[in-house]
Structures are given as structure tokens and as C-alpha cells.
Amino acid sequence: MHHVVVERWSRLDSFLHSLDARVKFGALLVFLIAVSTTPVTAQLAFGAYAVLLAVAALGSRLPLTGLLSRAALVLPFTGTFALMTWWAGNPERALALAEKSFLSGFAALLLIGTTPLTKLVAGLDSLGAPRALLLVIQFLYRYLFVISEEAQHMRMAASSRMGSAVGGRRMAAGAVGVLFARSSERAEGIYQAMLARGFQGHYPMAAPPSIMPRDAIFFASTLVFCAAVRFAL
Amino acid sequence: MTAVVEVRGLRFRYPDGTQALNGIDFTLRAGETVALFGANGSGKTTFVLHLNGLLTGEGFISICGEPLSKNNLAKIRAKVGMVFQDADEQLFLPTVLEDVAFGPANQGLSAQAANARAREMLDHVGMASALDKAPYHLSAGEKRRVALAGVLAMDPEILVLDEPTTFLDPPGRRDLVKLLKALPQAKLLATHDVSLAREIATRAVFFEKGKVAGEGPIDEIAERFNWTPEGT
Secondary structure, rough: OOOOHHHHHHHOOOHHOOOOHHHHHHHHHHHHHHHOOOOOOOOOHHHHHHHHHHHOOOOOOOOOHHHHHHHHHHHHHHHHHHHHHHHHOHHHHHHHHHOOOHHHHHHHHHHHHHHOOHHHHHHHHHHHOOOHHHHHHHHHHHHHHHHHHHHHHHHHHHHHOOOOOOOOOHHHHOOOOOOOOHHHHHHHHHHHHHHHHHOOOOOOOOOOOOOOOHHHHHHHHHHHHHHHHHHHH | OOOOEEEEEEEEEEOOOEEEEEEEEEEOOOEEEEEEEEEEOOOOOHHHHHHOOOOEEEEEEEEEOOOHHHHHHHHHHHHHHEOOOOHHHOOOOOOOOHHHHHHHHHHOHHHHHHHHHHHHHHHHHHHHHHHHHHHHHHOOHHHHHHHHHHOOOOOEEEEEEOOOOOOOOOHHHHHHHHHHHHOOOEEEEEEEEHHHHHHHHEEEEEOOOEOOOOEHHHHHHHHHHOOOOOOO
């Protein structure tokens, strides 16, 4: 079975991978705030943010084309609004909208591509994020794999009977229905297995390790860079 | 020998009206291994799901002398280790180590102690080299051993295994049998695999339409209910 590429990325080894999850999350927040509050006319600032992300991407040792193509997944959504803004006679704002969404998507991807989910969730837990929300994130993540696996099994079974996985719209609709039923059954099984191992609605989080000097340096550098770009350019 | 599982008059009806269990009486003693035989839908899995409160029917269940109730589920679940038929349902965390540590962490062990316990159990089942692997990258036999480690890490007094040899190739099956034989816990196997039962179980119980239709030595039960691949 194929599995989510980002999950595989998060288990690689690099400078960015070795940083504390809380620090990376904090740096992401700083970056997102800076990007979102940058005036739409400050094109130079967007260039500087892109340079910062390029440096971080190099430090993550993740494949650049893979990062770019996945970050571009946000564009069909924000692109629609950007186009509407363009047609409304505000091309500058439209361009900035696309740039801001792409930069934000890329930065978020760098965080999840360099931090295993368990570490990210434990980090968020220690930062005081609501436990219920963290639990939902973990379930959602696990069940994404469940649905993906079920879909792959069904696709293989369909291909073996049709010679190709391509089917009509009716077949696709039927497959979605069956996929939902099967995934729901599988999810129920997983939940029962969790209960059997003493799960009581609260996932025990591992205590995150203490913040190292390099974590502090990384966060301070991001903060200084973002503030400088935001207010100077 | 002391009874570690005592079930009296257990009945259970699914919400769709299917009467899955119809008055089950059953005893499992310390150190004993019992095989549950029966056709698909005869109630074996429904029965074992009652032993740690995953399903709740009418009747009396006591585990290690303690009557099962809503108030002591956590305690009972620590005593009854359940290995599910489909290991993929049991292994849900991103790495083998995290998954095996899930049970001990739920029991209140610190992350460090839970991880140490998980490492010990993975070593015990011969999977110490897979600590950092993702469970979905393992073979069926390896997944089964990791699932077993996840349950053993909770230090249970009773092991319940639902179709433990499903999806296993002959070497995987052989390793599992060897491993199960060496475990001191009382064991309950819901299985169609008569040869597995012959290898590790001390007696068999035959389920039919939610009732115990017979119990006794493996070969006697298999013959009486015509329960062998060859038939008679």
C-alpha cells in the first residue's frame, strides 16, 4: 500500500527535523502572522519570505519539487478568490492573495513534513491546546490512513476485474458509498481495539524534551527576520 | 485450579435483533488454554468481546474473582489482554514502539516507563529490530507479533486471541505457536484452526447458535461436531 508522503518525510533526519516541535510551531505562527499582515503592495517582502522558506526547505532536506507541488494544492482554492479580485480591478491584491496563501501553505507543509504527528501533538499539548481537539486530530489522521487503505484495496479489486481502475460516474458513486461503510466498520474495530487496551478517552501524551539552545536560536532568528521584513520592507 | 474467567447465563442481542448469545456458561482456569470452535456467526467473537466489557449483555461475568461492571472496566481490561483478528485494527500509532507503549501508558505509566516496557515486550516477541518502523510496513506475521507485544506490555493475566493464525504464512504461524506456548497466561482462542488448538489448547468448547453445544478434549469435540477440514 502507498502511504502519505508527508508521513514518510516527517521521519527523515535533518536540522529542521531535529528541532523541538513547539519551537517550530511557534516559528510557523510568527511567520503566518507576518505574512498575513504584510501590505499587498510590499512585493519585496514576499520575496524575502520566499527566501526564508527556501533556506528552511534546504535545512529540511526534503525534495523541493515535492514541497512546491504540494504547497500549490492551496492555489485552486485561493486562486478562485484571487481571480475574482483581479476581475474586480485589483490585480495587486489578487497577486498578494495568491502569494500569501502559497507561502503560508509551504510553511505549514515544512512543519508537518519535518515533525512526526505524535511529536507535534505532544508539543501542542504542552502549549495548552485543548485535549479534545488534539484527540480529534489524532483520530482524523489515523482514519485518513484507514480510508486511503480501503480505497486502494477497492481500486485494486476493481482493476483486477476491469483491466483498468477507471469506471463510470455511477461506479464511482457506488464505490464512495461502499468505501464509507467499510471505513466506518474499520474505524469501529480500531476504536474497540483501543478500548481493549485501556483507552479512556484521553490519549497519554509523552512529555516533550526540554528546549535546547539551537531551538531558541532558530525561533529568535525567525522572529527577528520576520519582524525586519514586515516592518522594514 | 482457580477460575480466572467465570461466565454464567450470558445473553446478548445485537440492536438489529440478532440473538448472538443465548445463555453461555463458561469457565477458564489459571494456566489453561481453551479453544473456542464454532461456525461463523455462532457467537465466538461476540462472546470474547464481553470478557473485557467491549460488549455488555445480560448475565454474570467475573474476571480473576472480580465481577465485571462499568466501574471496574479499566482494571478488567488490564487483566484481559485481547488480540484482535485483524492486526491492522489494533496497530494504529505511527511507529511500532509508540503502539506497543499505548497500553502501558493508558495504565498510568510514565512515557519513559511505558517505552521501556514496550521495548522489553518487543524483544520478547522477537520484534526488537522493528521499534521505529511504521506498523503498516510489516508483514502479517510481524504485525501479529507486534499486536501481541502491545497486549503483553499491559501484563495481562488472561490472553484472548481471535483467530490468531489468520493471514499467517507457515513460518509466521510456527513462530506464533512457539511464542504462545511459552506464555504462562491462561489463554482463550477463538479459532477455526483445529491443528492450532491441538498444538496449544488443553480443551475445546463448541459454540452453536449462541450456546455452548459441547466441551471436552480437542479431538473428541472436533470429531463429535465434524470440525476438521477433511470431514468424515
